[in-house]
Amino acid sequence: MKNLSIPAMLSSLALCASFAMAQDITPTRVGPVSQYGQLMTGKNSQGQGRIYGSCEGVKDGAEVQVRGMSLYWSLMPQALEFWTDEGVSTMVRDMNIQIVRAAMATGNEDWKGEWNGIQLKGYASDSEHQKQFVKTVVEAAIKNDIYVIIDWHSHTAHQQTESAKEFFKEMAETYGKYDNVIFELFNEPQKISWSEVKNYADQVIGVIRQYSDNLILVGNPEWDQNPHQALGNEVTDSKKNTAYTFHYYANTHKWEGSSDKWVSEGARAEQAINGGLSVFISEWGTGNADGSGDPDQGCNQCNQKWQNFANKHKLSWANWSASKIEEGTAAFQPSSTNTSLQYTTAGNLVKSYLATNPTSYTKCGGDNGDENGGNNNGNNENSPIFAKTDLSYNVSVVGNTLHIAGGAATVEIFSLKGNKIMSIDQVSGTLSLASLPVGSYFARIQMGPSKMLRAIQIK
Structure with a gap:
């Protein structure tokens, strides 16, 4: 896989989001x-x-x-x-x-x-x-x-x-x-x-x-x-x-x-x-x-x-x-x-x-979608798959380890094409990503209604 810089990875964000969204089914009414x-x-x-x-x-x-x-x-x-x-x-x-x-x-x-x-x-x-x-x-x-x-x-x-x-x-x-x-x-x-x-x-x-x-x-x-x-x-x-x-x-x-x-x-x-x-x-x-x-x-x-x-x-x-x-x-x-x-x-x-x-x-x-408890699943136009909202937690990447401070979160890892590779619930503290093949990825971290995206390079 060709290695991309962090800015180059983020410049691909819109395309990746569009690709991932295409996989979802969107309701045509409120039911x-x-x-x-x-x-x-x-x-x-x-x-x-x-x-x-x-x-x-x-x-x-x-x-x-x-x-x-x-x-x-x-x-x-x-x-x-x-x-x-x-x-x-x-x-x-x-x-x-x-x-x-x-x-x-x-x-x-x-x-x-x-x-x-x-x-x-x-x-x-x-x-x-x-x-x-x-x-x-x-x-x-x-x-x-x-x-x-x-x-x-x-x-x-x-x-x-x-x-x-x-x-x-x-x-x-x-x-x-x-x-x-x-x-x-x-x-x-x-x-x-x-x-x-x-x-x-x-x-x-x-x-x-x-x-x-x-x-x-x-x-x-x-x-x-x-x-x-x-x-x-x-x-x-x-x-x-x-x-x-x-x-x-x-x-x-x-x-x-x-x-x-x-x-x-x-x-x-x-x-x-x-x-x-x-x-x-x-x-x-x-x-x-x-x-x-x-x-x-x-x-x-x-x-x-x-x-x-x-x-x-x-x-x-x-x-x-x-x-x-x-x-x-x-x-x-x-x-x-x-x-x-x-x-x-x-x-x-x-x-x-x-x-x-x-x-x-x-x-x-x-x-604004299902903030009171329903799963959004990226189907609401106000909450695209890689949306970033007001955050109540901190995320950092050191080496091949993801660090989350502020509570338990759901972590999803996507390829650069927007394909979901893994999803793990209730991640608190650290998550090892060493099992991923060498390459570039996106991580979506969600805690309650708050979401953020991080670019990850596995070496």
Whole structure:
């Protein structure tokens, strides 16, 4: 590598900043993510599990409940049409969604479907196309400033541990810096033990935590009907930011009631919540558990009663499904396209619930970005990747050692082309850079909202 003088390195700053910024995805609107920040678990003053946002933190009255749609399994053309930038943007505009769930097929599934010339097969058979479907949805969500769940949509994820680790490593490394992203590790475990689910989840969480502290969702035995089984035996998460999923279908499952031999699904979820676990409804349907049935068929206003249950506990949710599959719980008519939605009976009902979502949002910290706690990630025009603000700390470089005085900081090292080489949190005192190859670099040091850039020469 050609060695540059410090002035020459700094003269390259604008080009490097421009290059690095080009790698980021910039929202085109102010939505729920800008207002709430990263979603995080916590307990209210009664010890009940809730979800909060990093902008206001964990305090009574600051609970965050976001509601939106789950895409159908990524194996059918009637679903894939909505796994697009246009599909996500149309749901934001027409349905007022705050969150979208990308339910990716994970195994060797092959339903002989084709979409845009692609034979639709699960991740185990065609990882590249399946990853691209997910990435398209994630990036559309970030542009629309809504939350997105990356869902390993499997009933047997505990038998796919290595594949899941590989997948979530890439997703966390690529998108884990965005507050929008939520990782769902195990869609619906079937009749296996909680210990089997936990063993799998602990391994995958460990991989994700190398790159991201974002919210993680973990399933539980018998189709996410038993989040209370994690009480006293929670997953191992170094960031303590894991919630437990709960799924229901309104015609099939009960929000209340119990006997000596039977406890309703809602009561089990409530037990988990009252025990301090944060619970997230990552999938629910208006009809029967098999996807069939009209809303409230055979029950008295059960959809509204389930909504009352969710609102009481501030439970976020994603409705199954944003598709034109021919089943009762699909939201869209067969004539729908990803830019023009016509709704089924189920879709109109869900749309009426989503209509009570906010229609406008205020950016956390006002016009200057996310200074109250949300991650900026270089997406705000007032905070470019190499911005320098008022500093409350001192940085110096002696030899191959970076010295930081004034507190703990995040240090990121970039090549002269703007490629990030390393990122280390909670650096206090000194940081050895001797492991870097000989050459020239930029270091970005951030402590709270303050950032500074230093040129580094490794000899």
